[in-house]
Amino acid sequence: MKPTQLELMTTVSAPSISPDGTRAVLAASRPSFAADAETGQLWAVDLVGDEAPRRLTRGTRDAAPQYSPDGTRIVFLRPDAKGRPQLAVVDARGGEPRILTDRHLGVSGFACSPDGRHVAFASRTPDAGRYGSTDGVGAGAEDPRRITGFKYRGNGIGFTRDKVQSLYLMELPPLNEEPYIEPVGRAKEAPADAGADAGASAGVDGTGEGAAEAADAASHQGSRPARRGLPAYTALTDGERDASGPCFSPDGRHVYFNAALHPGADADLRSMVHRVAVADPGAGTEPVAGEPDGSFAYSTPAFSRDGRHLYLLGEELGPDGRDFVARQAGVFVLPADAAGPGTEPRLLTDLETADYGDVQSGLVPHGDADVLAFARVRGSGELHRLSADGTVEVLVAGEVLVTGAAEAAGTVVVSHATPRSPGELGVLRGGKLEPVTDFAAALRERTRIAPPRELVVEGPDGYPVHGWLHLPEGDGPHPVLLNIHGGPFASYGWSYFDEAQVYAEAGYAVLQCNPRGSAGYGRPHGLAIKEAMGTVDLQDVLAFLDGAIAAEPRLDGARTGVLGGSYGGYLTAWTIAHEHRFAAAVVERGFLDPLSFIGSSDIGWFFSEAYTGSDPAHTLTQSPLAVASQVRTPTLVLHSEEDYRCPLEQAQRYYVELLRHGVETEFLLFPGEDHELSRSGTPWHRRQRFEAILEWFGRYLPVS
Secondary structure (H helix, E strand, C coil): CCHHHHHHCCEECCCEECCCCCEEEEEEEEEECCCCEEEEEEEEEECCCCCCCEECCCCCECEEEEECCCCCEEEEEEECCCCCEEEEEEECCCCCCEECCCCCCCEEEEEECCCCCEEEEEEECCCCCCCCCCCCCCHHHCCCCCCCCCCCEECCCEECCCCCEEEEEEECCCCCCCCCCCCCHHHHHCCCCCCHHHHHHHCCCCCCHHHHHHHHHHHCCCCECCECCECCEEECCCCCCCEEEEEECCCCCEEEEEECCCCCHHHCCCCEEEEEECCCHHHCEEEEECCCCCCEEEEEEEECCCCCEEEEEEEECCCCCCCCCCCCCEEEEEEHHHCCCCCCCEECCCCCCCCCCCCCCCCEEECCCEEEEEEEECCEEEEEEECCCCCEEEEECCCCEEEEEEEECCEEEEEEEECCEEEEEEEEECCEEEECCCCCHHHHHHCCCCCEEEEEEECCCCCEEEEEEECCCCCCCEEEEEEECCCCCCCCCCCCCHHHHHHHHCCCEEEEEECCCCCCCCHHHHHCCCCCCCCHHHHHHHHHHHHHHHHCCCEEEEEEEEEEECHHHHHHHHHHHHCCCCCEEEEECCCCCHHHHHHHCCCHHHHHHHHHCCCHHHHHCCCCHHHHHHCCCCEEEEEECCCCCCCHHHHHHHHHHHHHCCCCEEEEEECCCCCCHHHHCCHHHHHHHHHHHHHHHHHHCCCC
């Protein structure tokens, strides 16, 4: 794939399935150079007949579809005229969608009630005068921010305490409700009590412009009456702390959600599952699992369909609530009727060997009493079925990355990526995953896909290093790029990866491995670099490079380059300070100075010391900036202006240090982008990023 062909990459959302198990719906999205944005629509998929998948909506960025429990409606997110995702609904048979909200900062997630009458949604509310909520007050004219605590901003979100995310409850309108008509002329001036017809034309509640303005003001306090064709909604949480991941109890009487509401929440990583009564949200919330000062963080509540079990994901964080390094998420359960303050769930999985974290889909009900969960295993994303008695059944495994699933009437549908597709929907039949979409057809037809070749290389200390080789066309010998992943508790795997494909198309052999510190190989593997960054991880990536070159004669071991982002940027910078074999390097969005990271990164207050230690002298022994004077490799430093995860100062100071010591270097800085540029940046910036990386390697490591 060339950088100009990014538009051929289609990814898919987690699916939703109709109650009878005969149909599924998902969102398919792709980059668009014309829109300079990700574009996507909802697709309907027939699971029992021969009907081809069809586009159900024609929006610009329709996302996150969910069938209502009765199967008559599909609720989803659709951007409004200002690009803010709003709650929307469409007849499951097709038709024109209706937007239900006009939240100033959009809607980020939702859940339907078991009876299908209500929806609970999450949305941020700006403090008065912020984020354009007051006409004429732009960002530069806002009042100063008074900041307390560690948690005050996040990458991709910005400042958080002045736009807290709350939960809201809305009654879904009937599908055949009379459409709202904006009043004009004499009807616009008619008083609210001018009669039933005038009231109907003025809006759901008969209000005019003045009442609409008052309703807007009320919405900033957490609720809003019906107006101008939009349903009313009420606040479920008080807006003091972020709440997310709403989930209704089987009887519909409570909404369960994730939040950190305990004392001291600003200084630890604990979270708990709470609930609020739908009929009386003013009575407040209560925790339903764990202790405020306990060692576990719980999230992602999901009830079994029979209402007996409440499943959760949980991580152990130690007595101080900050011990997060290489912590693997486990699946927990507790009797639904026992949920309440101080209740400790029962662990169903092994926290040392199995990891059910880092998948947005969370937990999914299966059958009457079980749940589906997503496991990271040696570069694969597996789908497991878990029972309350601890039984685990592997449903999908192998050369696949499962990203979502749904089940109804015994049918399981799975969204997934493979080496030949960034995203498809499949259905489980006879124990096998059968694809029912082919969104990657154009990608395969118009590009050459370099298949991953699995390798295991033994390092100098005997440790096995697992990874993959992507070969370009031709007999070679090919120049080699060692591509290092971020995290560090993340991993490369079997899914189609644009990075590897773009570099292979340009003529480079691409090596990607999961050194110690990575996820998916058990906790000891991930824990190996705690307070020892740049030790065994450096040893592993170099061993993998050497082992691959020895095993594959088409690789040119005398012509190599190295690159990586985030932690990969860290290890790239560390590598070129200690190893001078590389012709060129790209250090992207790097963790480059652990000491200043503490005061500048959104996660610096806990991340840096956890990985590099609390002793400044010891930390310096793991700092790429401290050894930048040793670099000899021509290095492109690549960063984004709005990166709060690895802040801009990390790249600025590293670049200047390279310049000061005579290294051939350039600094490429992307405006308007954050830490996620390579994954979800605007299409033109993603294309320009690839072109700049290829130009840099073409300059110092030409293919021929």
